[in-house]
Amino acid sequence: MNCASPYKFFGPHAGILYGRYDLLDELKAYKVRPAPDSLPGKFETGTQNHEGIAGVLGALEYFEWLGKTFGGEQEEGLRERGYSGRRLELKKALTAIRAGEFELSRALLATLMGIPGLRLYGLADSRRLDERVPTFSFTLEGKHPRAVAEALAKENIYVWDGNYYALAVTERLGVEAGGGMVRVGAVHYNTLDEVARLGDVLKEKV
Helix, strand or coil, rough: CHHHEEHHHHHCCCCCCEEEEEEEHHHHCCCCCCCCCCHHHCCCCCCCCCHHHHHHHHHHHHHHHHHHHHHHHHHHHHHHCCCHHHHHHHHHHHHHHHHHHHHHHHHHHHHHHHHCCCCECCCCCCHHHHCCCCEEEEEEEEEHHHHHHHHHCCCCCCCCEECCCCCHHHHHHCHHCCCCEEEECCCCCCCCCHHHHHHHHHHHHH
């Protein structure tokens, strides 16, 4: 069985459970008595999250569009590996996104490492970019993370500050008492120009 949170791939806050029918059929469901004992109803009591379901479909259709629009270079190789139909388009999309985000990671790493007084947490070796995503956490010497985030917000650059619900991590790193860290993350629709602007703002206005 597999579980997923669609908001992790640009969808709404909903839940997905996928599994073999026979296993789910045998699995006991903790439910109200009027709910059916058969699938899928025994796990889906009451009115469904129709708007969330529509949002999940929308996210999948968006990825399918990305695959058709930007994944042409990967198509032949993926077809040879047995992908077809929507699975092919989704795989093309994810492959294209990964390639784009790799370049964003490279640019973000170089930009952040060039900021005086900035301490980066996590992998900072450009030879290991394939082991990470373009999300970086950092602190600036003498600057509270909230103040950095607010200064960036004034320039229409969105970041997050604090512990991002990873309290044990920020405590272990010794940054929790000082406000945690600043976190900036790029995704496939961000541009290298935006990364460069982030660097300029950090140098000149933060």
